Amino acid sequence: MAGIVGYGAHLPRHRIKVEEIAKVWGADAPSYKKGLMLREKSVPPPDMDTITLSVEAARNALKRSGGIDPKDIGAIYIGSESHPYAVKPSGTTVAEALGATPDIHCADFEFACKAGSEAMYVALSHVKAGEMPYALAIAADTSQGAPSDALEFSAAAGAAAFIMGTKNLIAEILYTHSYMTDMPDFWRREHEFYPQHAGRFTGEEAYFAHTKGATSAILKKAGMKPSDFQYAIFHQPNGKFPQRVAFEQGFTQEQIDPGWLAPILGNTYSGASPIGLSSTLDVAKPGDMILMCSYGSGAGSDAFIWKVTDRINEVRDLAVHTRKLLEENQIYIDYGTYAKYRRKIRKNA
Amino acid sequence: MTMFSSRNWREYPHRYRLEASKFKKSGKTYFPKRMVDPETGDTEQETVNLPDTGKIVTYTVIRIAPGQWGDQSPYGLAIAELTDGTRLMAQVTDCDVEKIKIGMEVRIEFRRVQSEGHHGVLSYGYKFVPKWY
Numbered sequence: 001m002a003g004i005v006g007y008g009a010h011l012p013r014h015r016i017k018v019e020e021i022a023k024v025w026g027a028d029a030p031s032y033k034k035g036l037m038l039r040e041k042s043v044p045p046p047d048m049d050t051i052t053l054s055v056e057a058a059r060n061a062l063k064r065s066g067g068i069d070p071k072d073i074g075a076i077y078i079g080s081e082s083h084p085y086a087v088k089p090s091g092t093t094v095a096e097a098l099g100a101t102p103d104i105h106c107a108d109f110e111f112a113c114k115a116g117s118e119a120m121y122v123a124l125s126h127v128k129a130g131e132m133p134y135a136l137a138i139a140a141d142t143s144q145g146a147p148s149d150a151l152e153f154s155a156a157a158g159a160a161a162f163i164m165g166t167k168n169l170i171a172e173i174l175y176t177h178s179y180m181t182d183m184p185d186f187w188r189r190e191h192e193f194y195p196q197h198a199g200r201f202t203g204e205e206a207y208f209a210h211t212k213g214a215t216s217a218i219l220k221k222a223g224m225k226p227s228d229f230q231y232a233i234f235h236q237p238n239g240k241f242p243q244r245v246a247f248e249q250g251f252t253q254e255q256i257d258p259g260w261l262a263p264i265l266g267n268t269y270s271g272a273s274p275i276g277l278s279s280t281l282d283v284a285k286p287g288d289m290i291l292m293c294s295y296g297s298g299a300g301s302d303a304f305i306w307k308v309t310d311r312i313n314e315v316r317d318l319a320v321h322t323r324k325l326l327e328e329n330q331i332y333i334d335y336g337t338y339a340k341y342r343r344k345i346r347k348n349a
Numbered sequence: 350m351t352m353f354s355s356r357n358w359r360e361y362p363h364r365y366r367l368e369a370s371k372f373k374k375s376g377k378t379y380f381p382k383r384m385v386d387p388e389t390g391d392t393e394q395e396t397v398n399l400p401d402t403g404k405i406v407t408y409t410v411i412r413i414a415p416g417q418w419g420d421q422s423p424y425g426l427a428i429a430e431l432t433d434g435t436r437l438m439a440q441v442t443d444c445d446v447e448k449i450k451i452g453m454e455v456r457i458e459f460r461r462v463q464s465e466g467h468h469g470v471l472s473y474g475y476k477f478v479p480k481w482y
Contacts, residue, residue: 013443046420047442047460051473055459084461084471093473097365097459320482329481331443340420 002128003172003306005068005165006315008060009278010053011158011265011325014043016338018153024335025148032153037239041266043333044142044157046341050080051090053159053271054138055097060319061136061161062098066168066311070100073163074132077122078108079115079270081188081195082142094138112186113235114296115139116160116270121302123164124173134165139274143267146194147344154238156266160274160322170315171281171290171306177218179210180300187298202297203241211235211245211293214301218291222305226250230288233276235295236262251291258283258323259292265326270296277306279322286310353465357472364474367399367457369435378435401457402480403431410446417463425449429477442476454480 017040022029032038044053062070076091076098083090091106109115109122116139123135140159145151185206188195198206211234219225226232232251234242239262246256259276268275273294280290288308295301339345362368363381371378372386373393380399385392408427411418418424425441427449441449442460455477462474 045443047462047476049461049471051471052459052461055473059459093365096361097473099366324482 001169001172002124002164002166003169004162004281005134005168005170006061006063006065006163007161007170007278007281008057008062008064008319009158009160009275009322009325010056010060011275011322012042012044012048013329013331014045014341015040015330015332016043016335017332020335020338021153027148035240036150036153037243037263038153038266039263041154041156042158042268043338043341048157049084049142050078050082050140050159051084051093053142053157054078054090054094054140054161057140057159057161058094058098058136058138061163063319064170064315065163066315068134068163068165070098071103073098073100073104073134073136075105075107075123075126075135076100076138077106077119077136078138078140079111079117079119080108080140081110081112081115081269082144083108083110100136111300112297113237113267113269113272114294114300114302116274117292117294117302117304120162120164120274120304121176121178123162124176127164127166134163137162137164139270141269141271143269144194144342147339149194151195151197154262154267156268158265158268158271158275160271160278162274168311169309170311171284171308173304174307175218175222175305177214177221177303178300179214179217179303181210183210183297183299185297185299197297202237206297206299207235207237207241207295208245208248210299210301211295212249214303215245215249215291215293218303218305224289224305226255228289229255229291231255231258231280231284232291232293233259233273233280234293235273235301236260236276237267237272237295239263261322261326275322279326281308281312282316282321282323284308284312286312354470357470360474364462365459367401367475369397369399370394371397378433380435380437399435399437400432403429403455405441405449405451405453405455405477406430406436407451408441408449410449427455427477429455440476441478443478448479456480
């Protein structure tokens with residue numbers, strides 16, 4: 001039996017509203033709010049990046065782990081498309097900060113928005129195989145959208161961390177299924193600052209085909225149907241896509257609600273469905289079944305079926321709840337401050 | 350470049366994990382770690398990790414910041430007393446400088462503390478943030 005032993009999230013406090021971005025570019029805020037179901041998004045301040053978000057999320061996961069020794073963590077995998085260095089791992093800094101070095105395996109994963117669920121998949125495989133007592137998977141991003149591009153309304157920041165193990169589980173992994181094809185829907189070439197995307201082509205054949213492909217395959221594998229689940233989390237590039245893919249497959253608003261964060265968080269890329277899982281675990285009860293399905297352009301989806309255990313009741317309040325980080329004490333900033341924070345303003349060095 | 354990289358590396362234990370020296374004879378804790386207790390000459394010590402919450406004892410506001418911190422000004426620089434009585438100084442982040450007060454509760458967060466220009470190493474460590482949960 002393998003699964004999650006500890007989980008935690010971290011989010012920036014800063015937010016920018018859709019209206020604030022729209023007024024700079026002459027865009028129609030109501031149509032973005034209605035069309036993409038986005039109201040505001042998180043913004044990382046200048047001293048926050050994928051490494052710092054990862055460390056804080058991992059510390060929250062450790063708080064919920066029942067006091068495991070960081071030295072027993074055999075691997076740290078960080079999935080992100082915004083690792084601070086082009087060459088130098090994020091994982092070693094996080095391992096050092098947690099006190100998990102030097103007998104450890106670190107790797108940074110990249111796969112557009114799916115890198116975090118990849119890290120979860122590989123961490124689970126290690127503990128299932130008995131290679132190590134614990135493996136830490138982190139999904140973190142401080143994503144960039146080009147100024148005036150539709151992505152600028154959604155590209156956000158946040159992280160979630162999951163310690164995988166085989167004892168004292170909070171949620172047991174029952175099934176996984178991955179579904180991928182070569183799909184040119186979103187990319188960033190080397191040395192380019194902002195990603196490019198294929199507009200409407202990122203929908204039907206990309207996001208929807210892969211999330212549905214992975215979901216229908218894992219349901220078939222498990223012999224389960226949508227009504228067998230208490231909750232479901234789908235990757236959320238905006239508020240609308242995860243809702244539509246949920247409804248089209250027979251899931252309800254009640255099932256996606258706890259993990260449906262994009263309308264006020266934005267798209268946290270690698271962090272999106274993992275942060276949604278963290279906020280879902282915050283409200284889950286023993287015995288609940290949870291479906292999680294990521295999506296990363298390029299493209300693929302990793303689907304997971306989790307079964308929540310009795311231990312959730314002991315650990316959920318040992319660290320801050322994700323909804324609290326999302327919905328309280330926000331710091332609202334204007335576009336100028338946002339542009340400075342995200343280094344969109346050209347200066348003399 | 351290389352000098353900063355190596356100095357930065359040597360500071361990981363206290364910057365990343367708040368490691369301090371607790372001396373056997375006096376029971377006193379020093380941060381960052383040191384080899385010898387300056388009061389007793391004692392060298393017998395254990396490594397402890399400082400707690401991550403405390404209260405601001407005193408602070409100043411930096412309005413004309415040096416070089417790379419210019420984008421963050423104005424910001425607070427505070428000495429806080431942690432729950433174990435240890436005092437340390439750090440930047441106050443995620444906080445309007447008008448709201449910083451003596452006695453304000455703070456939490457320590459892992460943040461990027463400096464970077465060596467656009468090409469050099471990034472340096473991480475602790476900062477204070479308002480404790481709101």
